[in-house]
Structure formats: structure tokens, C-alpha cells
Amino acid sequence: xxxxxxxxxxxxxxxxxxxxxxxxxxxxxxxxxxxxxxxxxxxxxxxxxxxxxxxxxxxxxxxxxxxxxxxxxxxxxxxxxxxxxxxxxxxxxxxxxxxxxxxxxxxxxxxxxxxxx
Amino acid sequence: xxxxxxxxxxxxxxxxxxxxxxxxxxxxxxxxxxxxxxxxxxxxxxxxxxxxxxxxxxxxxxxxxxxxxxxxxxxxxxxxxxxxxxxxxxxxxxxxxxxxxxxxxxxxxxxxxxxxxxxxxxxxxxxxxxxxxxxxxxxxxxxxxxxxxxxxxxxxxxxxxxxxxxxxxxxxxxxxxxxxxxxxxxxxxxxxxxxxxxxxxxxxxxxxxxxxxxxxxxxxxxxxxxxxxxxxxxxxxxxxxxxxxxxx
Amino acid sequence: xxxxxxxxxxxxxxxxxxxxxxxxxxxxxxxxxxxxxxxxxxxxxxxxxxxxxxxxxxxxxxxxxxxxxxxxxxxxxxxxxxxxxxxxxxxxxxxxxxxxxxxxxxxxxxxxxxxxxxxxxxxxxxxxxxxxxxxxxxxxxxxxxxxxxxxxxxxxxxxxxxxxxxxxxxxxxxxxxxxxxxxxxxxxxxxxxxxxxxxxxxxxxxxxxxxxxxxxxxxxxxxxxxxxxxxxxxx
Numbered sequence: 363x364x365x366x367x368x369x370x371x372x373x374x375x376x377x378x379x380x381x382x383x384x385x386x387x388x389x390x391x392x393x394x395x396x397x398x399x400x401x402x403x404x405x406x407x408x409x410x411x412x413x414x415x416x417x418x419x420x421x422x423x424x425x426x427x428x429x430x431x432x433x434x435x436x437x438x439x440x441x442x443x444x445x446x447x448x449x450x451x452x453x454x455x456x457x458x459x460x461x462x463x464x465x466x467x468x469x470x471x472x473x474x475x476x477x478x479x
Numbered sequence: 480x481x482x483x484x485x486x487x488x489x490x491x492x493x494x495x496x497x498x499x500x501x502x503x504x505x506x507x508x509x510x511x512x513x514x515x516x517x518x519x520x521x522x523x524x525x526x527x528x529x530x531x532x533x534x535x536x537x538x539x540x541x542x543x544x545x546x547x548x549x550x551x552x553x554x555x556x557x558x559x560x561x562x563x564x565x566x567x568x569x570x571x572x573x574x575x576x577x578x579x580x581x582x583x584x585x586x587x588x589x590x591x592x593x594x595x596x597x598x599x600x601x602x603x604x605x606x607x608x609x610x611x612x613x614x615x616x617x618x619x620x621x622x623x624x625x626x627x628x629x630x631x632x633x634x635x636x637x638x639x640x641x642x643x644x645x646x647x648x649x650x651x652x653x654x655x656x657x658x659x660x661x662x663x664x665x666x667x668x669x670x671x672x673x674x675x676x677x678x679x680x681x682x683x684x685x686x687x688x689x690x691x692x693x694x695x696x697x698x699x700x701x702x703x704x705x706x707x708x709x710x711x712x713x714x715x716x717x718x719x720x721x722x723x724x725x726x727x
Numbered sequence: 728x729x730x731x732x733x734x735x736x737x738x739x740x741x742x743x744x745x746x747x748x749x750x751x752x753x754x755x756x757x758x759x760x761x762x763x764x765x766x767x768x769x770x771x772x773x774x775x776x777x778x779x780x781x782x783x784x785x786x787x788x789x790x791x792x793x794x795x796x797x798x799x800x801x802x803x804x805x806x807x808x809x810x811x812x813x814x815x816x817x818x819x820x821x822x823x824x825x826x827x828x829x830x831x832x833x834x835x836x837x838x839x840x841x842x843x844x845x846x847x848x849x850x851x852x853x854x855x856x857x858x859x860x861x862x863x864x865x866x867x868x869x870x871x872x873x874x875x876x877x878x879x880x881x882x883x884x885x886x887x888x889x890x891x892x893x894x895x896x897x898x899x900x901x902x903x904x905x906x907x908x909x910x911x912x913x914x915x916x917x918x919x920x921x922x923x924x925x926x927x928x929x930x931x932x933x934x935x936x937x938x939x940x941x942x943x944x945x946x947x948x949x950x951x952x953x954x955x956x957x958x959x960x961x962x
Contacts, residue, residue, distance in 0.1 A: 367915040367945030370936045401895050405888070407756055407919040408898050410936060482824045490810070557808040560777055562825040563797040662739045726778040 363404055372413040375404050379414065383423060383434055384445045391436040394424060483564060483572035487546075491580065494542045498535045498584075502591070505531060509595060513602055528595070532588035536639065539584055540646040543577040547650055551657045556727035566721035570650070574714050578643050585639040593628060621695065630696055637699035640706035641685065647713035648677045654717045658724040681709050728753040728903050729774055729800070729872050734783035736769050743769040745927035746783065753871070754900040758918035758935075759907040760950055766927040767907040768805065771874045775802035787872070798827065801870035805877040807857050809849045815860060816845035822864050834867035840889055854881040859890075866893050872903045879913045891917050911947045921946050923953050 363378065365371050382388040394415075395403055401411040415432050418424045422440055426432045435441065460470045505527045512521030549555055550573075559569050599606055614626045656670035663669075685705050689698035730750040736743045744766045751757055759767045772778040774785045776792040787796035809818050819834045838845065841859035843852075852860060858881045865873065878894070879887050895917060898904055908914055914921075915935075923930040930953055935946050944952075 365916055367912070367947060368939060368943055370939045371916055372936060373940075398899075401898075402892060404916075405891050405895065406916045408895065408900075409755065409919045410916075413936070485824075486810075486821070489812070493812075554804065554806045554808040555810060557777065557802075557804055558810060558821070561775065561797060561802055563794045564825070565794050724779060726772075 372410045375414045388434050392434045394432045487572050487576040539580050544649045560727050567718045570718045633696040633699040637703040640703035644706040644709045647710040651713045651717045654720045658720050731785045734780045737781045747929045753903045756898050756904045756918045758914040758921045761924040765924045799871040801865050801868045801873045803865040803875045813849045815847045828869040837863035858882050874905045876907050879910045911950050
């Protein structure tokens with residue numbers, strides 16, 4: 363994975379895992395790699411990897427069971443919310459980029475429709 | 480310590496093997512010359528063997544000074560100084576390995592020489608007369624020198640010990656040069672001067688100490704003892720210098 | 728775990744390290760950054776006990792670095808330092824002879840990963856292979872501190888990934904890793920703290936993720952700020 367070194371790497375890895383959860387690549391209830399394995403998988407510092415799980419847990423997207431490891435939440439509603447959140451974020455990002463070109467929401471929406479046809 | 484010595488031995492192995500190889504060739508030439516009665520071959524091989532005995536012992540000492548120089552002045556030094564061994568151990572392995580090499584090398588050439596002379600006597604009767612003549616000549620200089628195996632062994636021991644003292648003095652000069660004078664002006668000159676002064680002082684001391692002793696054999700033994708003791712002092716001074724001041 | 732107190736090294740008229748006080752804690756991977764000649768190597772060699780400081784001191788677990796600390800601190804220098812008669816196998820045997828924490832099986836596994844063979848002569852190795860050999864033999868120790876001076880120098884892209892992995896495998900809560908490099912990008916993701924050294928002086932020691940979060944800049948950006956031409960405000 364290529365990182366943008368200007369923003370926290372834990373945030374980038376967290377986003378990657380969130381995407382996996384939303385797309386079902388990591389199923390609800392699935393066991394996630396241990397902190398050290400996560401660090402190796404993503405070639406990141408182990409403290410950064412630990413931070414990723416801390417934050418995911420804080421957002422209720424995964425849970426650590428003592429002695430067993432970290433698991434993706436089985437709460438389908440929570441994953442649904444995540445999906446919506448991420449979609450909104452993608453839209454906001456898109457709109458920001460369009461604004462830089464001087465294109466605002468209405469026109470952007472029209473352009474999307476055109477593209478669809 | 481034994482592991483350090485193993486590697487010191489490994490470092491000097493090539494020199495020793497070369498020396499041994501040349502000696503073997505010269506010895507074969509000597510035997511061929513002796514039994515095929517080729518006088519020129521015999522004479523040449525005797526000359527070469529004599530040179531080898533002296534040169535070989537010198538080479539072992541010089542080689543070890545060179546290795547020590549590299550071990551404290553080049554990147555190779557990390558090999559020794561990153562290991563959990565004190566300078567006393569690191570240097571101790573060198574001193575013991577080298578001291579033993581010189582003594583054993585000396586014993587080797589001494590034995591080989593004794594065997595060759597015995598063979599020569601057995602084959603050529605008239606050489607015995609020549610030997611007698613040499614003995615008389617030496618006795619006319621000093622009545623106490625005995626040209627027998629015992630006497631020669633004492634002389635050899637004295638000479639080898641003085642060489643070991645010279646080598647350990649060179650270690651000290653090397654350590655002072657690398658640890659105290661490094662980067663300073665006249666480093667080379669000063670450390671060499673230190674080496675010369677100590678060497679001259681030691682030989683003067685060796686002479687003074689044995690002046691009153693009548694038996695030449697005993698004199699050489701005592702001198703040898705003094706030189707070995709001096710080698711021990713050089714070792715302590717060198718290790719202390721390294722321990723306190725050497726950066727590699 | 729590893730620290731220096733006002734440590735200073737003067738070579739002739741040049742001050743290589745100038746009163747650096749620095750405390751490195753276990754459980755972290757530190758990137759020691761600065762251009763060539765900034766004092767990184769000298770600091771490391773003093774911490775390894777190879778160079779004696781002109782003043783100040785280096786401590787391991789609160790005690791001055793010594794023969795004892797060499798048992799727990801693995802140092803890898805930039806320059807090759809093996810004896811010329813050695814093969815890859817001899818190098819491993821040498822470490823095995825002197826370091827109790829060295830594991831020969833692990834060494835064998837590492838040289839295999841690095842695509843080296845035991846019968847190779849060290850004098851015949853390319854600079855990249857030599858760099859890999861140094862890493863393999865150093866990381867085959869189970870030390871408490873690893874100090875690697877320029878571990879990525881002369882190493883191709885694929886082998887760099889291998890080395891990063893190898894480093895991360897050993898970066899546990901109990902260990903301290905210190906990597907120096909001028910290839911800053913190689914260390915962005917694996918180091919969590921960065922030590923910046925300039926002209927022998929310590930500029931700062933920062934948490935890199937915090938810096939990314941708070942200032943939105945990378946280690947490389949900070950490097951440019953400190954050493955680049957627009958440095959007026961910094962120095």
C-alpha cells in the first residue's frame with residue numbers, strides 16, 4: 363500500500379480496513395490480524411498498527427476479545443452507518459474537487475447525470 | 480578468550496603456512512643435497528634454512544604488528560570492539576597467540592636445525608672438525624659460551640624473548656599512536672620514538688642485569704625472563720591505553 | 728533505555744557531536760535523520776561504545792555503555808567491516824562465537840531471504856549484497872537495542888521491502904530500534920519517532936504520526952524545513 367506521508371498513516375490504514383468492512387472483504391465477526399501481523403501486512407510501525415485498532419474500536423467497528431484477538435463488529439446496522447458515512451465523505455471530497463474547478467453542486471449533479479447516460 | 484585466540488590464529492595462518500611451505504621445500508633440497516652429495520645444493524639450502532629460521536621468526540612478529548595496526552585503525556576494528564570483550568582480553572589473545580607462535584616457531588626451527596646438523600655429522604665426518612674449529616674460535620672470544628644443545632637453547636630463548644618484548648613494545652607504540660596521538664602532528668615520529676626509547680632501554684636493562692653473572696647460559700635465561708616480564712608490562716600499558724582512550 | 732547526556736565528540740578541530748542529550752525509549756522505532764556529516768554515525772558509535780566521547784556520556788539502561796552493554800546492543804556500521812578471508816558462513820560463525828543472543832538458524836533463514844548463500848566470499852559480494860549480509864547478521868541477534876547505520880544504502884527496491892519487514896518483525900514492545908538514513912522516504916511508515924540532527928546538534932525528537940496529524944507534514948517535509956535552503960527560521 364502506498365501512503366500519503368502528509369497525513370497520519372494510522373488514519374490511512376484505518377480507512378483501508380473500513381473500506382474492506384463496507385465492501386464485505388472483511389465479513390462481520392471476522393477475526394482481524396493481530397497488531398504485529400497488521401504492522402507486517404501493511405509494512406507500518408507496530409505502534410501505528412495498535413493505534414488503528416484503538417480507533418476502530420472507539421468507533422465501534424471492531425472489538426477486542428481478551429485472549430482471542432480483534433474481530434469485525436457483527437452489528438450490521440453499525441456497518442450500514444459506516445457505509446453511509448463513507449459515501450457522504452466521498453461525495454464531499456468530490457464536491458471539494460469540483461469547487462476547485464469552479465463547478466458547484468447543481469452543475470456537478472447535472473454532470474453526473476450526463477455521465478450516467 | 481579461546482575464541483578470540485582462535486581468530487587471532489586464523490589471521491596469522493596464511494603467513495605461517497607460506498613459511499612452512501618454503502621451509503619444507505628448503506628442507507627437501509637440503510636432504511637431496513646431502514644424500515645425492517650435491518655440494519652446491521647443500522650449501523644453498525643450508526643458507527636458505529638459516530635465513531628462514533631468522534626471517535621466519537621476524538616475519539611472525541612483524542605480521543602480528545601489522546594485524547594489530549589494522550585491528551585498531553581500520554573498519555575491521557569493529558569486528559573486535561563490538562564484541563563483549565575487554566581490551567585486556569582482546570589484546571591478551573594477540574599477545575598470547577603471538578608469543579606462543581614465536582616460541583613454538585623458534586622451537587620448531589631449533590629442532591629442525593639440530594636434526595639437520597646431526598644428519599650432517601653422521602654423513603660427513605670431516606664437518607665435525609670444522610665444527611670444532613668454530614667452537615675454538617668462539618671460545619677464544621668468550622670461554623663461557625657453550626656451543627652445545629643446552630647453550631644454544633638458552634641463547635635461542637633469550638633472543639626469542641627479546642623479540643617478543645620488541646613486538647609488545649610495538650603494540651604499545653601502535654596503541655599510543657591510535658589512541659592518544661591520533662590526528663596530532665608528528666604522530667608517526669613520536670610513536671616511533673617511543674618505540675625506540677623503550678626498546679633501547681630494555682636491551683640496556685637486560686645487559687645491566689646480567690653483567691655480574693658468570694654463566695652465559697644463566698645470563699641468557701635471566702635476560703629472557705626480564706624480557707618476558709617487560710612484555711607483560713607492555714601488555715598492561717597497551718590494554719590500559721586502549722581501554723581508556725581508544726576510539727575505533 | 729539508551730540515552731546520551733551532553734555527549735560531545737571533537738575530532739581535531741571539528742566538532743562532530745555537540746552536547747547532544749537524547750533519551751530513546753524501548754517499544755519505538757526511531758529514524759535518525761540528517762545529511763552526511765551531521766553527526767549521526769558518531770552518535771551511534773559512541774552509543775555502541777566504539778568511540779569514546781570527548782565529554783558527556785552514553786548510557787544503556789541507566790549505566791554507562793560498556794562491555795556489558797555490548798551484549799545487548801547490536802550495532803551495524805555503514806562500512807563493511809568483515810575480515811577479508813571470511814565467507815558468509817564464517818561471518819555467521821563469528822557472531823555465533825561472540826554473541827549469546829545470536830541464532831544461527833535465524834541467520835540462515837535471513838540470508839536465504841536476502842538471496843545470499845553460505846559459501847559466498849565476502850570479498851566477492853556486490854555492495855548491495857554486502858549491505859544485506861550486514862543486516863542479516865545483525866538482525867539474527869536477539870538484542871534489546873538495534874542500531875542500524877544507513878540500512879538501505881546500496882540496496883535495490885525489492886530488498887528494501889525485505890529489510891523493512893525484517894526490521895518490523897523485531898520491533899516489539901521490549902526492543903528499541905534506531906535507524907539512520909538519508910533516504911527519508913524509506914522510513915516514513917516504519918519509524919514512529921524521528922530524531923533530527925544538524926551540524927552535530929540535536930534539533931528535535933518528534934512523534935511522526937502526531938506531526939502528520941497536527942501539522943499535516945511528513946518526515947520528509949520536516950527534513951526539508953530543517954535542512955533545506957529556506958531554513959532561516961529554524962537554525
